[in-house]
Structures are given as structure tokens and as C-alpha cells.
Amino acid sequence: MNKYDYDLIAIGAGSGGVRASRRAAALGKRVAIVENLRTGGTCVMRGCVPKKLLVYASHFADDFEDSSGYGWQGADPGFDWPALIEAKNKELDRLEAIYHRILSEAGVEEIFATATVADPHTVEVDGSGGKSLTTETILVATGGWPKMPPIPGIEHVITSNEALDLARLPERIAIVGGGYVAVEFAGIFNSLGARVTEIIRAPQILRGFDDDVRGALAGEMENKGIDIRSETEVGEITKDGNAFSLKLKGGGTIAADLVMYATGRAPNTRGMGLEEAGVALDGKGAVKVDEYSRSSVGNIYAIGDVTERMNLTPVAIAEAEAMVKTAFEDTPTAVDYAGVPSAVFSQPPIGTVGLTEAEAGAVNEIGGGAIDVYVSRFTPMKYTLSGRGEKSMMKLIVERHTDRVLGCHMVGLDAPEIIQGFAVALRTGATKAQFDATIGIHPTAAGEFFTLREKRPEPGEG
Numbered sequence: 326m327n328k329y330d331y332d333l334i335a336i337g338a339g340s341g342g343v344r345a346s347r348r349a350a351a352l353g354k355r356v357a358i359v360e361n362l363r364t365g366g367t368c369v370m371r372g373c374v375p376k377k378l379l380v381y382a383s384h385f386a387d388d389f390e391d392s393s394g395y396g397w398q399g400a401d402p403g404f405d406w407p408a409l410i411e412a413k414n415k416e417l418d419r420l421e422a423i424y425h426r427i428l429s430e431a432g433v434e435e436i437f438a439t440a441t442v443a444d445p446h447t448v449e450v451d452g453s454g455g456k457s458l459t460t461e462t463i464l465v466a467t468g469g470w471p472k473m474p475p476i477p478g479i480e481h482v483i484t485s486n487e488a489l490d491l492a493r494l495p496e497r498i499a500i501v502g503g504g505y506v507a508v509e510f511a512g513i514f515n516s517l518g519a520r521v522t523e524i525i526r527a528p529q530i531l532r533g534f535d536d537d538v539r540g541a542l543a544g545e546m547e548n549k550g551i552d553i554r555s556e557t558e559v560g561e562i563t564k565d566g567n568a569f570s571l572k573l574k575g576g577g578t579i580a581a582d583l584v585m586y587a588t589g590r591a592p593n594t595r596g597m598g599l600e601e602a603g604v605a606l607d608g609k610g611a612v613k614v615d616e617y618s619r620s621s622v623g624n625i626y627a628i629g630d631v632t633e634r635m636n637l638t639p640v641a642i643a644e645a646e647a648m649v650k651t652a653f654e655d656t657p658t659a660v661d662y663a664g665v666p667s668a669v670f671s672q673p674p675i676g677t678v679g680l681t682e683a684e685a686g687a688v689n690e691i692g693g694g695a696i697d698v699y700v701s702r703f704t705p706m707k708y709t710l711s712g713r714g715e716k717s718m719m720k721l722i723v724e725r726h727t728d729r730v731l732g733c734h735m736v737g738l739d740a741p742e743i744i745q746g747f748a749v750a751l752r753t754g755a756t757k758a759q760f761d762a763t764i765g766i767h768p769t770a771a772g773e774f775f776t777l778r779e780k781r782p783e784p785g786e787g
Contacts, residue, residue, distance in 0.1 A: 327355075328461070329446060329459040329460050330355070330357075330459045330460060331355045331356060331357050331458065331460040332349065332355045332356065332460065332461050332462060332653070333345070333346070333356045333357075333460060333462045333464060333653075334356075334358070334440075334448050334458060334460040334462075334463055334464070335357070335358040335359070335464040335466055336358075336442075336448065336463070336464065336466060336467055337358075337359075337366065337465065337466035337467040337468060337593075337631075338358050338360035338363075338365065338366060338424070338428075338435070339365065339367055339368060339369075339466060339467075339629065340366055340368050340369070340629070340641050340642050340645075341366075341628045341629040341641035341642060341644060341645045342360075342366070342464065342466035342628075342629075343358065343364070343365075343366070344641075344642045345464055345628065345645035345649055346358045346431070346433045346464075347427065347428065347431045347433060348646060348649040349652075349653055350431045350432045350433045351431060352649070352653050356431075357433070357434040357436055357458065357460075358428065358433055358435055358436065359436045359437075359439075359440040359450055360435070361437070361438060361439040361440075363417075363421055364421050364428070364435065365420060365421050365424050366468060367468045367469070367630070368638040369417070369421075370417055370421065371485070371489065373638060374420065375413050375416075375489045376485070376489065376509060376510075376513075376670070377670055378412075378413050379409070379413065379513045380512070380513055380670045380672075382409050382513075382517070383512065383513045383514075383517050384516065384672070386404075386516045386517065386518070387672075389401050389402070390711070390713075391708070391711035391713055392711075393711070394711035394712055395711065404517060404518065406491070406493060406494040407492070407493070410489075410491070413489070414490075436450055438450035438451050440597070441596070441598045442465075442597055442598040442601075442602045442604070442625070443457060443598060443602070444602055445603065445624055445625060446460060446461070446463075446624070447460075448460060461624065462624050462625075462653075463624065463625045463626070464626045464628065464648065465594070465597070465620070465625065465626070465627040465628075465631055466628050466631065466641070467592075467593040467594065467597070467631050468593050468629055468631055469590035469630040469631065469636065470591055470593045471485060471486060471586070471587070471588075471590055471591075472588065472589055473588060474586075474588065476560060476561060476562070477560075477562070478562030478563055479562065479586075481562050481564050481584060482501075482562065482584040482585060482586045483584070483586075484585065484586055484587070485506050485510065485585070485587055488510055491583075494514070494517055494518065494519060495514070495519050495581070495582040496519060496520065496582050497520045497580065497582045497583070498519050498521055498581055498582065498583045498585060499523075499571055499579050499581035499583075499584045500521060500524070500586075500587060501523075501524045501525075501559055501585070501586045501587065501588060502523075502524075502525065502587035502588045502589070503523070503525035503526070503529070503530040503531060503532065504530075504532070504587060504588075504589065505531065505669045505671070506587040507523060507525075507530075507587035508523070508530055508531065508542065508546065509669065509670050509671055510587065511523045511546065511551050511671075512549075512671050512672035515546075515549055515550060515551050515672075516549070516672060520552075521551045521552065522551075522552045522579055522581065523546075523551055523552070523553045523554065524554045524557050524558075525553065525554065525555050525556075525557065526557070526558050527556070528555050528556055529543060529555065530543050530546075530553065531669070531675075533681075534669075534675070534677065534681065535681035535682055535683075535720065535732065535734050536681070536682065536683065537682070537718060537720055537734070538675055538677060538718070538720070541736040542669075542671055542673070542675060545672070545673055545715055545716070546672070548714065548715070549672065554579070557573055557575065558574040558575070559571045559572070560572050560573060562584060567582065568580060568581065568582055569581050569583070569584050571584065590636075591609060591610055592606075592610045592611040592612065592631045592632070593630075593631060594606060594610045594612060595610065599612065599620075602622060602625070604620045604621055604622050604625055604627075605621040611631060611632055611633035612627035612631055612632050613632075614626070614627050614634075616659040617647070617648070617657050617658065617659055618632070618644055618648045618651070619651075626648050626651075626652060628645055629641035632644075635662050635665060637667060640660065640662070640665060643660045644660050646658075647659060664678060664679060664748060664751050664752045665678070665748075666678035666744050666745055666748035668740070668741035673715060673717065673736055673737050673738060674736075674739075674740045674741055675735070675736050675740055675741075676734075676735045676740035676741040676743055676744025676745070677732075677733070677734045677735070677744060678732070678734075678747060678748040679722070679730070679732035679733055679734075679751050680722060680731045680732040681722075681732060681734075682698055682720075682722055682732070685722045685724070685731045685732055688731075689724060689725075694724060694726050695725045695726070696723060696725060696731065697722075697723045697725050697757075697780045697781075698720065698721070698722055698723075698780065698781040699720065699721040699723070699779065699781065700719070700777075701720075701773055702717070702718050702719075703716065703717055703773065704716055704717075705717050705738045705770060706768055715737075716737070717735070717736060717738060717770060718734075718735065718736045718737060719734070719735050719737075719773055719777065720733075720734040721733055721734075721757065721760070721774065722734075727756070728756040728757050728758055729754055729755070729757075730751055730756065730757055730760060732751075733747045733748075733750075737770065738770060739770060739771075743770065743771045743774075746771070747774065760774060760775055761775065763775045
């Protein structure tokens with residue numbers, strides 16, 4: 326007779342929770358997954374997927390404009406925002422149905438409810454009349470949720486969640502935040518015709534990215550008409566009819582028809598009973614875990630954004646695979662977070678893998694070494710006939726004494742697709758000499774990475 330109702334209960338049906346549930350069920354384990362919103366989680370239902378569909382939609386504005394340079398005449402159809410949202414929602418419904426089918430075929434029981442951890446082996450679910458379910462292992466995969474500062478008028482703003490389902494496109498939108506979500510939505514709304522003001526507290530957008538990448542994107546965004554207000558903070562938001570006024574702490578106001586906050590996300594652990602069950606959380610509410618995703622309670626694991634390690638969907642999936650091997654296959658497995666590529670679907674987009682120049686410089690300064698930096702800026706071939714002024718930027722960071730490429734960064738057309746391939750090269754320890762010896766495909770932008778020969782002069786040189 327089984328001691329518990331299940332071998333695994335996963336709380337959260339996002340990419341990580343679904344993968345872990347399926348993998349455990351494939352091993353013959355009795356698995357349930359609990360979700361109180363939509364199966365698919367943040368990435369598929371409220372993040373990466375719907376956002377990128379809107380990015381695709383917004384690109385057509387430039388494409389129609391550029392088409393005249395290639396002989397197309399009158400390629401300027403009208404844009405219908407409600408039609409886009411309807412099509413996006415239809416696609417999300419299709420994807421959610423696939424998730425339901427996959428879980429069902431795997432033998433995973435879906436429970437549509439809000440879960441609370443009552444003790445290390447008990448999960449209470451409200452959708453079953455307050456029913457308590459027992460399990461050998463619990464997986465917390467509840468992701469994150471947008472967070473906003475407690476300023477007067479914050480109740481008037483939207484987050485990225487609501488931005489994906491607006492009834493109409495605003496004429497003027499103020500976006501507060503300088504991270505990837507903020508710059509991505511700034512590009513979407515701007516290209517679709519809204520006047521965009523982006524407000525950031527820092528001197529530059531995209532904290533944590535390479536400085537050349539940050540500067541290149543900011544310049545292109547401003548060239549497209551986005552008003553970036555750096556070192557600016559909002560003190561209060563007031564509503565006047567259908568419009569809003571943002572009062573700035575340093576004086577002045579910004580008028581907008583819609584205000585969106587993209588000032589970060591917090592781990593989604595509030596009210597789950599984790600601390601009461603003995604699970605240690607950090608100051609941000611993230612679940613503290615060891616290298617194997619185990620919490621302070623040995624049979625409770627946590628993966629994905631709720632742990633605040635590396636908040637990327639493919640990382641959550643990798644953590645799910647490792648967690649199943651650890652918990653159910655007697656093979657303790659840790660995820661290697663080195664050399665994980667990432668992208669920002671801004672306009673133009675960013676692809677990056679490895680160390681930034683500042684990170685590489687700090688590492689080599691400690692080790693007594695030095696780095697060489699190679700940078701190229703050019704007009705993509707696509708824009709030679711259309712006359713668009715947008716530039717691409719490529720950058721390689723090389724450890725001088727080993728010749729190993731430590732960082733590969735790009736801002737420009739197809740950057741995410743290009744950098745994905747270079748992630749393999751960096752992970753296998755590719756050197757600059759190997760880059761130089763590689764024959765590129767012509768004419769492509771990716772091939773430019775193999776032609777970088779001129780080092781950037783060090784301070785005091787040239």
C-alpha cells in the first residue's frame with residue numbers, strides 16, 4: 326500500500342513544472358500538477374510567446390516602409406490591434422490545449438486550484454473543496470509575478486500581463502523600467518504607432534548587459550522616436566479623465582494615455598505556506614535551494630524563476646530535468662549555468678552569450694591577465710536599398726593569454742538566432758584563432774564574426 330497519494334506534486338504548470346511532471350510520470354511515478362491560472366505558465370501564456378507574436382506584428386511596420394526600396398508600391402495596409410489580439414489569443418488557446426493533451430497522455434493529473442503547502446508532505450488545494458493531498462516529493466515551480474513600487478496612483482498602471490490584452494492601442498504610453506520587458510514593449514508599441522516614453526532610474530537601459538550593447542540599443546531606440554528619460558523617477562500618478570499625468574521626483578510631468586510598469590518581478594511564493602512548512606526563503610521571497618534544487622526541506626524542491634537563479638525558460642526546463650534525475654533516478658544532477666545565451670527581442674534585437682567586457686576585465690584583473698576587445702558596426706544588407714539608417718553591432722571579448730573567446734554579443738537583425746549557434750562555440754572553449762580560421766557564409770551578418778581583426782585600443786592607446 327502506498328504511503329502517500331502521489332510520488333510528486335508539482336505546484337505551477339509552467340515550462341519547468343510541466344517538464345518535471347512529464348519526466349517523473351514517464352518513470353512510472355504518480356504525479357499531479359496544480360495550477361491556478363493557465364497551463365503553460367508565464368512564458369507561454371503571459372510572457373515570451375505572446376510577446377514575441379506582438380514583436381513579429383510590429384516588425385511589419387518597418388517592412389512595409391522598406392518594401393518601396395525593393396520595388397513594391399503601395400504596401401501600406403492599415404493595422405487592426407483587436408485583430409492581432411484575437412489571433413494571439415487563438416494561438417495561446419491552441420498551445421494550452423497541447424499542454425493539456427501532453428500531460429494527460431503522460432498520465433499526469435491536472436488539478437486546477439490554488440495550492441498551499443500544509444507540511445512537507447501535504448498540499449492543500451482549494452479546487453477540491455479544501456482537499457488535502459499527500460505526496461513523497463513536492464516541487465515548487467510557481468515562477469514570478471510583476472512587482473511595482475508603492476507610490477500614489479500605482480493602482481492606475483498596467484503590467485506586461487495586461488499589456489498583452491489591451492482593448493485598443495494607446496496613442497501615448499509611458500513605460501517605467503529599463504529591463505528587457507520594458508525595452509521590448511517600448512519597441513512593440515512604438516512600431517505599431519504609439520508615442521512611447523521610457524522612464525528609467527539608471528543612466529542607461531538594460532543593467533547587467535554589456536555597455537556597448539546597452540548604448541547601441543538605446544541609440545537605435547531613440548532614432549526610432551522612443552523618448553528615453555534616464556535618471557528619472559516617478560513620484561506620483563494622477564488620472565484626469567482618460568489620461569494620466571506622471572509627476573517626476575525631480576520636477577516636471579509626463580502625460581500619457583496609458584502607463585505600464587516593468588520594474589522587475591518577484592518570486593511567486595506569498596501565501597503558499599512554504600516558510601511555515603520549514604522552507605527557507607531569501608529577502609526577496611525566493612526559495613533557497615542547493616545545487617540540486619533542493620530546499621531546506623529535503624523532499625521539497627524548487628526550480629525556475631521562483632528560485633531567482635537564472636530566470637530563463639530553457640534554464641527552468643534544464644532544472645526540471647536535473648531535479649527528476651536527482652529525486653527519482655538516484656543520480657544527483659546539477660545544472661551548469663556557465664555560458665547560457667540570452668536574447669532581448671527589442672528593436673533591433675539583442676543576442677548575447679558569455680561575459681560582458683566589464684565582467685571579463687574584472688576576472689582577468691584578478692588573475693593578472695588582460696583581454697582584447699573587437700567591435701564592428703555596420704548597416705545590414707537588408708537596409709542598403711531601403712535606406713533605413715539602423716546599424717548592427719558585433720563584439721567579441723577575448724582572453725589574451727589563452728586566446729579564448731569569453732563573450733560574444735550582437736545588436737541587430739537576427740541577433741538571437743545567430744548567437745544561439747555561437748553559444749556552442751563558447752561552451753566548447755573556442756579561441757579567436759579558431760574564429761579567424763572559420764570561413765563564413767557570404768553574404769550573411771553572422772559571417773562578420775569571423776572577420777573581426779582590429780582590436781579596440783586600450784585606454785591611453787591610439
